[in-house]
Amino acid sequence: MSHPGPTLPPPPSDYTTYGAPQYANGQLLDGQNAGQAYPGQYGAFAGQYGAEPQKSFLVTWLFSLLLGVLGVDRFYLGKIGTGIAKLLTLGGLGWWALVDLVITLAGKQTDKTGRPLAGYAQHKKVAVVVTVVFLVVNLVIGVFSGIAAAAIVRQASTPPIVTAAPVTSESAASDPSADPAATGEAATGEDRPHLAAQTLTGTGDAVKTVDLKGVPAVVTFTCKACSGNTVLETNGHEMLLVNAVGAYAGSHLVDTSTAATTELAISADSAWTLKIEDIDSVPTSTDKASGHGDMVLYWDAFSDKAAVTNKGEGNFVVQGFGSEVPELAVNKIGDYNGTVKLTPGFVQVNSDGDWTIAAK
Template sequence: MSTPVTPYAAPTPPVPAAPQPDAGLRSFLLAWLFALFLGTFGVDRFYLGKIGTGVLKLVTLGGFGIWTLVDLILVLTGAARDKQGRPLDGYARMRGIAWGVTAAVVVLGIVIGSVNGSASPQGDTADDGAPAAEAAVPGAPAEAEPAPEKTAQPEATAATWANEEWGVFDTETHTGTGDGLITLPEGAAGGLVTAAHNGSRNFALSVLDAGNSSTGELLVNTIGSYTGSTAWGINALGDGTRIQVTADGEWTITIAPMGTAPTLASNGAGDAVFLYDGGAAALTTTHDGARNFVVIEETADLFNIGLLVNEIGAYSGTVPISAGPSVLAVTADGNWTLAIQ
């Protein structure tokens, strides 16, 4: 009698692990307090996991105050990210309180400075030894100075302004597979980065300075295939010299002057960069994606806070937009609309 043979069963292929939701987000409240009171010593950057730039900020005493102010503004506007590029937890709940307390601290500092200044002795400003004005000769005709000629200056467009602001260079296209480094155009302060990736794992583009430290610009950070445009050189904490590419598939990256970006479009999908020439207006926008939706406007105004939208998931709302010329950078994973009203 023969022994029964058990049928061979092929092993079940492993099932890829489902993406895990974000965990361990850094607290907006702590990051704001550290930036406000201990930013000079880089405590806020240490808290966000950015050890390298934290040490640099410490030894330069907050970049002689300028870096401290920049980081505080980034935290208050919701633009600050941790080392992994994730937004801070609790920004929507605490931003009103943070702005109010920060304003109170600034006003208190101004008042104290004014009181100390008024208590200082003031010197006599009278100048008794000033020479008398030259007397006019009676009957002499007054010499009329010719009015300066007014030369009409052409109004700058957003493309002209962008090229003057970040520089002009020859457009470059780079291709590769897997991780790599791309040298940025020499002498340029920023530009348009258009990328495509056909892999299935993490795809990231990070801007590095001459010492291979991050400039704080994480242009792309996604999983799988990608197509989109981002802006390099906006709100950077250093001069970018190369782009670090993290990928598992083939990629194509084109680097072009900022002035080559298209004019503002009414709709689209994914990351995009546009030029805006219009006046101050209301911007109505929507998004149907599931991840970060961010709209930033970079203008010629040094004190302009350009974070117009910073949300996660679906969004619909109207926000103020400043007058151009300006650059609008959209970060999205779904379809979006932009309407000027």
């Protein structure tokens, strides 16, 4: 009678993998639990060898808040492509940076692998409060900076005294009992220094130092025998007063803003005369004014509308200083005929021909 031989062990399973739970006859080995995580199992767990730690919510939020327009937050999260795009567009002109900041504060931001940020629950309240305070403070600073910039621009473009009416001999004579000094203060609206008339002469190119006391003045330049380029420049706000060819005679306002003139540069090929006078010397016109070439006048009309004509070939410019901001009423080339707004006050006319200004 034959005896059974020894029982052979079962063949090894084709499904056994390194580091995975091992079973014997369908049962877990001693010390194993169903669903237990094994560090050696390939690609399954965050704690496995070589896996990166989660990105910090706190660091991401600070980068997004302070350097979001440069894409630093996305570079930190490993999103290099969108980080470069964000950098090149300056955070989508700010909108992309703002959206990323909101997403981060809402806890929806992830790293390049889609994992959430570490520390969101602990720091979200502080991050939201600090962000709101930061944005409000920057908004207030921006508003005040805008107001300050507007005030500086307005101050630079507003003539400080040139809007005042000149004190003429006729206005002083109309009231024999009026004190001349008091009349001057009343007309100008403040006690300002008055310039004594001065005349400078020369031949050819020259640079003259002048003291205009920081107030508007009238400069009359004459070069009757000039045949080449004739130029008159200042180092003040107006810069280029005369740029003509041949003989020239005309008047110009200088220092209509806060930039004070201290030098006058002349370029001429003949003898010239430069006369500097206070703005009180400007002639006053009421209903109609006419002239030839460059001229300064005080427009004391009953209306802020004027009919303007010009007969010439070059630039024709009419600039008024009666309002807080200078008015460029006309800026044309050649002949002109039209009606424009011209607030009563000082007026600078630039022309190479005959012109008229009549109240409407």
